[in-house]
Structures are given as C-alpha cells and as structure tokens.
Amino acid sequence: MSKNLIGIDLGGTTTKMAFVSPDGDIMNKWKIPTDISDEGGHIVPNIIDSIQQEIKDSNFSIDDFTGIGMGTPGAVNIDAGTVIGAYNLNWVKKQNVRDQIQGALGLPFVLENDANVAALGEYWKGAGERDNDVVFVTLGTGVGGGVILGGHLIHGINGGAGEIGHVTVEQDGYQCTCGKKGCLETYASATGVVHVASDMAAEFTGTSRLKEMEDSGEDITSKIVFYLADNGDILANQIVDRVTRYLGLALGNVANTINPANIIIGGGVSNAGNTLLQPTTRYFQETAFKSVRDSTKLRLAQLGNDAGAIGAASLALQYANKMN
Template sequence: MTHILSADIGGTTCKLGIFDKTLNIEEKWEISTNKTGEGILENIYDSFVVHMNRKNIDMENIIGMGIGVPGPIDFENGIVHGAVNLNWTGNIEVRKHMQQYFNGPIYVDNDANVATLGEKFKGAGRNESDVVCITLGTGVGGGIVSNSELIHGHNGSGAEIGHFLVDQNKRFQCNCGMKGCLETVASATGVINLVHHFYPNINMKSNIHDLIASKNVTAKDVFDAAKSGDEFSLFIIDKVAGYIAYAASVISVMTNPKYIIIGGGVSKAGDILLKFIKKHFEKMTFRPAQEDTHIEVAQLGNDAGIIGAAGLIKTYVLEKENQ
C-alpha cells in the first residue's frame, strides 16, 4: 500500500488529493460542493475513483483516507456534529458513511486541525513535534500539535483558540454566545470592532477617516494604512497583536510549542502584524517557555487542508505502526 487519499471539504469546493507516504502531492484537484449538503461524500468518493483509474491505482494500494470538515468533530468515532457551511445538521457519521466504499482506515477532523497538521508536516512547522497554528479569518480558529499528535480534548473542544477569553472588558459579542473571545478582537471582524470602539474616543488622526466614518472600513484597509505609517491603524494593529500574543503566551506555558504559526486571511498583513505579536509575546511569556520558540506566518495557503488531511493517516496509521 503506497497511497493516501485526502479531502478538505469546504462550503464552496472540496479540495481532493492523492499523496504518497511522505505526504508529497501526487495529484490534487477540486470539485464543487453541493450547496444542499446532499451527496457530498458520494461525490468525493466518485471523484477519487475517476482519478485513481487514470493513474492505475487500485483501492488495495490505498493506506487510508483523511478528511477535513468545517465543523465540530467527535474524532474517535469520525462524527461531525453539524456543519453550517455544508448544510449538515445533527450528527453526520462521516467515517461510517465512507466505509461503505472503502474499508481501510478513515480519519476525520476539523478543518482548522488538519490545516495545522499540514503546516506541521510541510509548512512553517518544519516537521517539529510541537506546533500551534492560530488562523485569523472571518473568525479565529487553530490547532495544537503536542508530542506529534493533535489535541482534541475529551469532547472535541480542545484547541478552540478563538474562544480564549482575552478581552477582560468583554466589550464585543462572540458568535458562541460569550463576550471577550479572541475572535471578537483578532479576526477580520474583530479588527473592525476595535476600530469603531476606539476611533471616536481617541485623539489620533487617520488617513482612513472617511472609510471609518462611513462604516465601510475593512481589516485590509487598516493593515494597508498601518504599513504606510498611519498612527491610528498602527495603534489598532498593536492592540490586535497584544491579544494574539496573550493567547500564544498561555498556550506556550501549557504545551511549549517550538513553532507558533499565524495563518488565515488576516495573516496576509505579514511582517507588520508579526513584529507586534513578537514584541508582546516576549514581554508577557515565561522565559523558558519562549526560548527557541518561533512565531511565523503560515506557508501552505490553500494546500494546508489537503496536506493535513493526508497527515492524519501519516500520524495515526503509519507512525503508529512504527512505534
């Protein structure tokens, strides 16, 4: 057996891939995700068969199948507890469903976890055994790899980094129902929360005044202005970075990662965000925990999910066999 099948299921497309044992991509492609939620898993399997036939690969040569899904996961049983983006409600037994077609090992995990595993194996994590990824997009996600394995916790809520209580003033409502979560102050939405909270009450000029006043400002506008030296935008980025650094600091004394990887759309701000995060992290983190810890931007982009989903098979099948 020499190949791994990998699927990263998204609301618009499913990214699919065939990998070798060392997680090199042999082939990758995409199919559209059925907006109704119907037949998604069947479509994935059918697409695998088409591409395997083209490459003359038999099912007997498949080591396992890894699947990333945008929803809360029961990792032990391969069950997704609803996935809003896929129109899936209730408990979807993904592993059991796919076992109708393939009777080898099937591992299912949350999309943020598989992206973390991808960065661990082939990206900014440089194949180290202790890696954290904080993904800054519309919300905040992430994953924690400790001693080469993903942390899931007893009910799958482990590494829900977006729901660290970092804003002690609890100023903004989170989608989870709580206030003060990292997601409310460090996501693209969180950046805008902070802009509208501080701008009327702070004596700083800004080149993006008109955008702020008209409520049309975006996180990208703020980062672009910060890069050109805009005083207010730099103030906001410093605030955002402080909250991210606080979450990273707490994780550092819990699991002591060698790499803390910042991913997602907001991370495209690049060096300016990283510089501020590092500044705060160094000030607030227990010295031994930050020694030789590197904070870096994610490297894999859209491939992180399929690489990480394949990485589930490498981690929980191939590496277990070698222990």
C-alpha cells in the same frame, strides 16, 4: 513500497482535495464547490464522485492508495467518524461521513477537526519543522487552533483542546458567538479586525484614509486594514496594534502553559506577514515567561491552502501505520 494517500479539506465554500505521497508531497490537487443545499446532503456524495473521477483521470487505481483523511468544521466524533453542528455546511443533524466515504471507496477513512488537520499539515511539511511540540493558530473568519505535544494531537477530555480563539483577552469585551465575551476570535479573526476597525474609526479624529473609507460606507476588510497600516495610515496602525496586542497576549499565555517549540500563525489574516508577526511577537515577548520567551518561536504558516489536505493525508498515514 508504501502506497499514496488522499487528503480532503472540507470548507464552507470550497472542498480542497489532494493525492499525497507517503513523504507528504502533493502529486495531484483539485477543488470543488461545497454544495450546502438540502441540509448539506450533497457534500459527501460530491466528494466521493470527485475522488473517483480524479483517480480515473490521473491513471491511478484505488489500489494505489492506503487511506483517506479529512478535516471538517463542526463537532467531530473521531471514533464514530461522524460530524454534527457544522452550521456553515448546513450540517445540523449528525452526518455519518466515514460510513459513506469508506463504504463507497473501500479505503480506511479518518476524520478530524479542520484546525487540527491544518496543524498536522504544518507540523509534517510546513513551519513546524517536525518539532514534537507545536501549536497552530488559524486566523480566518474565526480563530481556530491545534495543539501537537510529543508528536500527537491533543484533544482533551471532550475534544475542546486547542480552542485558542476562545481565550478571553478582554473582560466584558465583544460578544462572541460561543456565548462568552471578549474572546480572541472577536478581535483577531478577519471579522474581528473589521469590528475593531469600525469602533476605532468612530472615535478617531485625525486624518486617515481608513477613516475616510469608514465614513463613506466603503467595504472594509482585514486585508485593507493591514495594507493601509503597512503604508503608514495612523488609524490602521492603531487598529493593528490593538489586534496584535490581544493576539500576543493569548499566544503568550498558551506558551506559558505548554512551552511549544513553535507557535505557527496561519489563515487568511496571516497573509499580512510581518505587519502582523512583528507586533504580535513584541506583545508575546511581554507576556511570556522568560524561559518560554527564549525558547518558543512565533512563525508564519508556510503551506497556505495546502495545509489542510496535507494534514488530512497525514491522518490517513498515521492510521495505516497504527494498523500495520
């Protein structure tokens, strides 16, 4: 009988964890705050303590599990099991994550980039429908991506595959934290939508609730922009049109390159649903080559906040199968 798996989805504010069956079904899930104090030195010990406590409280034993997978921000060295440069975790120096967790819990441990892990989750149990060729793009604080071809994650020569957020969509556009200008991330992330909204509101002369909010200094979020667009606000619809034009352009070019079965859109911005998906699909179809347009489908992610933990568990399963 196959053993269960442990999945960890490490984020800047919350760490989500789950016990997952070999079939990808969540049996237990929980979360803890991510303590980034002291250069992130408490993060891994807190994860270890939490897993040990959950195993005890759930009447499992460590022998009921075959391995642990984890998705994390930052630059990941999969072979070494280390992370560096996860600045939202205060991990500036190299972190020997695998040595700590594997040493404390005694289970094989696999580490991967968080966007790749979310892609694996959707591929395994979500909108990917187990197609062998799937692209996942996550629209959150930034824009991340993961590419699965032939059933395998693609990393590239230096781990840079799937950096969809840094596809250039506007020459000499907004400055990106990566050092380039005009990256998709600067327009289609949650913060990017707010930036676009601020600039377009400054030039807008018509009647708009969003314009009133901007002028009065109220906090604007991407959720508010899409809500107002859905309710007929002219300015909000113009902002959504611009954001989805850039997103459709980027995804069309990705599809022209690898022609996946599905491109899955997840992350907080994707909660806008069809208000995001329909115009993005229209611009995607304008950009994509005909045979690609007819075969690659854009879909919304299905797993929500569970994608990372499920995908991380699938990493552990893949590793276990490789070892057997």
